[in-house]
Amino acid sequence: MPGSQELPIIWHPSPNFGERPADSTIDMLVLHYTGMPSGEMALERMCDPASQVSAHYMIEEDGCIYQLVAETKRAWHAGRGQWRGCSDVNSRSIGIEIVNPGHEFGYRPFAVQQIDALKALCKAILARHDIPAHHIIAHSDMAPDRKEDPGELFPWQQLAAEGIGLWPDEEAINPPSKTEKTAENTDQSTYHDDQVSTAIAAGEHYPPQNTAALSESDAGTHRPNPAEDATSSKHEHTDCEALFDSLLLQFGYGPGDPIHNRVAFQRHWRPSCLNGHADAQSIAILKDLIAQCPPTA
Ligand SMILES: [Zn+2]
Structure with missing residues (x-):
């Protein structure tokens, strides 16, 4: 039997x-x-x-x-x-x-x-x-x-x-210091502050020419007009999505609809947030999981 x-x-x-x-x-x-x-x-x-x-x-x-x-x-x-x-x-x-x-x-x-x-x-x-x-x-x-x-x-x-499956380190879920601010932030759809540049620096597939726009929006003294601000924020948003999506492929998801991949990932490893947004925490969790895996062929 x-x-x-x-x-x-x-x-x-x-x-x-x-x-x-x-x-x-x-x-x-x-x-x-x-x-x-x-x-x-x-x-x-x-x-x-x-x-x-x-x-x-x-x-x-x-x-x-x-x-x-x-x-x-x-x-x-x-x-x-x-x-x-x-x-x-x-x-x-x-x-x-x-x-x-x-x-x-x-x-x-x-x-x-x-x-x-x-x-x-x-x-x-x-x-x-x-x-x-x-x-x-x-x-x-x-x-x-x-x-x-x-x-x-x-x-x-x-x-x-109990040793069944992958889970991120607590550090990746609740990084120390400034991340309390992130947790309270109601707009979790985009990266903020230096988390952007850190993530971008670590993302191998990331198009480097876009970092300029992001750094600019990080500078507190820079006050662009609303139109510029919207453009810059949109870039930031799009770039984080591209990073998230490429990391999802690297982790193991297939080349289907990127939004479906993001939500599936959140359903498993970040169930409190199923919005499909490329927020800082989702990316941090994903990067931690990738670090725990051997590279895909
Ligand atoms: Zn099933």
């Missing part, structure tokens, strides 16, 4: 799977929410041959774990998309569906016993397979144009605290 010996797991086989390619290794873990009114309905759908969807596991809100597909087989959960250059995520991954009605049917916080079961399952999976932290992703990370799951209520930080 497939699955872990220590964990109580209910074998509930689905016909929706295939063979993994002969040369493939399992090195990714994709987390989902079911996005259906009930767990029963999700289980039924994933076992219906007509649906052509499945996952290796499904975890009910009460913490009950079902296994639908053996880990050695290729389940059909990820679909179209990519992560860190891999566009056949199903062949390399294990997929876990976590029961939650999702944004369509009444998105709600995940139950404690459900997350406890998930943590235990993930630890068992990580003990069996060599899955690096940067390969533990949301469905929305590999398919940001189509998917939102498991969503901004999912406790990624809690999982990371």
